[in-house]
Amino acid sequence: MELFEERGFEDTTVADIAAHAGLTKRTFFRYFGDKREVLFSGSEALRAKFVAAIAAAPADATPLEAIAIGLDAMADLFASIGERPRRRQAIIAANPDLQERELIKMIGFAAAGAGALRERGVAEPAASLAAEAGIAVLRIAFERWATGPEGQDIHELLRDSLAELKAVAA
Amino acid sequence: MELFEERGFEDTTVADIAAHAGLTKRTFFRYFGDKREVLFSGSEALRAKFVAAIAAAPADATPLEAIAIGLDAMADLFASIGERPRRRQAIIAANPDLQERELIKMIGFAAAGAGALRERGVAEPAASLAAEAGIAVLRIAFERWATGPEGQDIHELLRDSLAELKAVAA
DNA sequence: ACCGCGATGTCACTATGTGTCATCAGCTTA
DNA sequence: TAAGCTGATGACACATAGTGACATCGCGGT
Numbered sequence: 107m108e109l110f111e112e113r114g115f116e117d118t119t120v121a122d123i124a125a126h127a128g129l130t131k132r133t134f135f136r137y138f139g140d141k142r143e144v145l146f147s148g149s150e151a152l153r154a155k156f157v158a159a160i161a162a163a164p165a166d167a168t169p170l171e172a173i174a175i176g177l178d179a180m181a182d183l184f185a186s187i188g189e190r191p192r193r194r195q196a197i198i199a200a201n202p203d204l205q206e207r208e209l210i211k212m213i214g215f216a217a218a219g220a221g222a223l224r225e226r227g228v229a230e231p232a233a234s235l236a237a238e239a240g241i242a243v244l245r246i247a248f249e250r251w252a253t254g255p256e257g258q259d260i261h262e263l264l265r266d267s268l269a270e271l272k273a274v275a276a
Numbered sequence: 277m278e279l280f281e282e283r284g285f286e287d288t289t290v291a292d293i294a295a296h297a298g299l300t301k302r303t304f305f306r307y308f309g310d311k312r313e314v315l316f317s318g319s320e321a322l323r324a325k326f327v328a329a330i331a332a333a334p335a336d337a338t339p340l341e342a343i344a345i346g347l348d349a350m351a352d353l354f355a356s357i358g359e360r361p362r363r364r365q366a367i368i369a370a371n372p373d374l375q376e377r378e379l380i381k382m383i384g385f386a387a388a389g390a391g392a393l394r395e396r397g398v399a400e401p402a403a404s405l406a407a408e409a410g411i412a413v414l415r416i417a418f419e420r421w422a423t424g425p426e427g428q429d430i431h432e433l434l435r436d437s438l439a440e441l442k443a444v445a446a
Numbered sequence: 447a448c449c450g451c452g453a454t455g456t457c458a459c460t461a462t463g464t465g466t467c468a469t470c471a472g473c474t475t476a
Numbered sequence: 477t478a479a480g481c482t483g484a485t486g487a488c489a490c491a492t493a494g495t496g497a498c499a500t501c502g503c504g505g506t
Contacts, residue, residue: 119461130486135463170444209379231416231437236444238415242408246401267401274340274406275445289492300455305494 107145107193115201142207145194149211153218155179160222169228173219173240174268180244181260195252216241239275243267277315277363285371312377315364319381323388325349330392339398343389343410344438350414351430365422386411409445413437 109118109126120141124134138144159179163172184191198204219237220230228236247263279288279296290311294304308314329349333342354361368374389407390400398406417433 120463121461131462132464132487133485136485139463141462168444206376206380209383210376213379231420231440232444234416235412235437235441238412239409239441239445242405242412245408246404250401267405270401271405271409272445274338274402275409275442290494291492301493302456302495303454306454309494311493 107197110145110197111193115197115204142204145197145204146207146211149214152180152183153215155183156215157218157222160219161225163226169223169226169232169236170240170268170272172223172226173236174243174264176219176222177240177244177247177264177268178261181264184248184260192252192256199253212241212245215244239271240268243271277367280315280367281363285367285374312374315367315374316377316381319384322350322353323385325353326385327388327392330389331395333396339393339396339402339406340410340438340442342393342396343406344413344434346389346392347410347414347417347434347438348431351434354418354430362422362426369423382411382415385414409441410438413441 109122112118120134121131123141123144124131127134134144138147156176156179160172160176163175167175198208216234216237219240220234223233223236224230243264244267247260247267250263250267251258251260279292282288290304291301293311293314294301297304304314308317326346326349330342330346333345337345368378386404386407389410390404393403393406394400413434414437417430417437420433420437421428421430
């Protein structure tokens with residue numbers, strides 16, 4: 107992240123990163139499948155949190171309510187790691203390749219969420235739609251959080267976005 | 277598409293494609309920004325259709341109704357070009373890089389749709405949420421259409437997906 | 447015959463990503 | 477202690493994507 111912030115993602119080569127860490131290009135690629143991955147290795151934990159929270163939602167929660175609970179759990183994780191997400195987001199915002207990767211991540215979340223809903227007995231395509239709509243809510247809330255004034259409560263943004271979605275779909 | 281179907285996307289080099297067309301690698305990259313783009317050059321027309329249909333929707337249509345009208349317009353274009361989309365879809369399904377590109381395209385559609393809604397006076401974040409939810413509907417309907425039995429009516433799949441979204445969000 | 451211009455080719459180059467083999471450090475076991 | 481094993485790393489070669497710079501060609505206009 108230091109190098110990316112200093113020179114930008116494109117102008118930082120993998121060899122640079124590796125050297126900075128006292129390693130070799132080859133070793134870098136043994137840990138990260140590609141250059142972008144170095145910024146996304148934590149997303150597995152997020153997904154796990156998401157899925158676990160959905161699974162643990164009250165039995166009488168509707169699909170969208172379960173997703174909302176999952177989103178809140180993810181937001182907790184965001185908030186707990188302080189400034190990192192905002193720095194990371196700024197780097198991603200400056201590079202199309204990283205934005206692509208970010209989308210992949212989001213869709214991965216949606217797929218995982220849909221799976222978790224199916225575990226709860228939600229049928230397709232309701233499970234996928236609830237999950238994808240939920241991820242849309244997350245994307246919009248997170249974007250506002252990352253680009254807006256500091257100190258905003260991401261849970262509140264999530265609640266607002268979700269309410270807006272319901273209003274729009276009604 | 278011939279080469280991709282024959283050997284797969286990864287194992288077809290740009291030089292192969294160019295030679296097949298009687299051209300040079302360099303010339304290929306003058307027409308397409310990257311290798312994937314050769315499968316996505318038509319999406320600009322789709323987006324234009326989408327946006328135009330939203331703009332032309334009745335003035336009293338709700339945001340989601342306007343989006344639905346736009347999706348139907350896109351579906352018309354799909355249906356009108358016969359088997360191409362299904363072949364294309366099979367190629368994309370076999371390659372992660374192309375799936376990424378497909379997601380970018382979809383998000384681009386969502387952004388364009390949100391813009392068209394704003395033109396109609398819809399405020400944020402309602403515009404973005406309606407558009408993203410609509411694109412989720414499209415993704416699910418299209419996936420069913422592309423992988424399901426031949427001859428299904430994509431408009432009907434779209435209607436069903438949309439109804440499901442409304443039910444889920446209610 | 448000449449000019450200008452757009453499209454293409456040629457060449458050189460950088461960076462990503464991968465396969466293969468060598469090396470090294472630490473651990474186990476005789 | 478020495479030998480051997482193992483996992484992590486380095487060294488090297490290589491294929492391919494993508495780009496910049498310049499040469500060339502064909503063609504319509506003058």
